[in-house]
Amino acid sequence: MLVCQFGGMLRWVTLLSGLVECLCFAGIAFGWASMAVILKREGYFSDLCINTTGANSSVYTDCSGQDEQLSLVFTIASMMSRFITLPNGFFFDHFGTMTTRILAM
Known part of the structure; x- marks a missing residue:
């Protein structure tokens, strides 16, 4: 059960860090x-x-x-x-x- 909760939290962290990366680094191209x-x-x-x-x-x-x-x-x-x-x-x-x-x- 703990692994499932950690996996869900890890997905949110990955999503949020991906959004921050796009906001900071995608502006050069677009x-x-x-x-x-x-x-x-x-x-x-x-x-x-x-x-x-x-x-x-x-x-x-x-x-x-x-x-x-x-x-x-x-x-x-x-x-x-x-x-x-x-x-x-x-x-x-x-x-x-x-x-x-x-x-x-």
């Missing part, structure tokens, strides 16, 4: 559009912005290089999260949920 705006404002990759003269002699800042670098960061991060699923499945099968989650953190 909130990238908002985060890219903040990163631009903070000046990440701002050295790639150049001053350019337009057709009517107006000067503007071209930050296409900055946009490309931020897109590259997102592309690499999202692809790595897809490629890590195979080793992650191996760890789940051989070591269990708790050990895999601790290694992931």
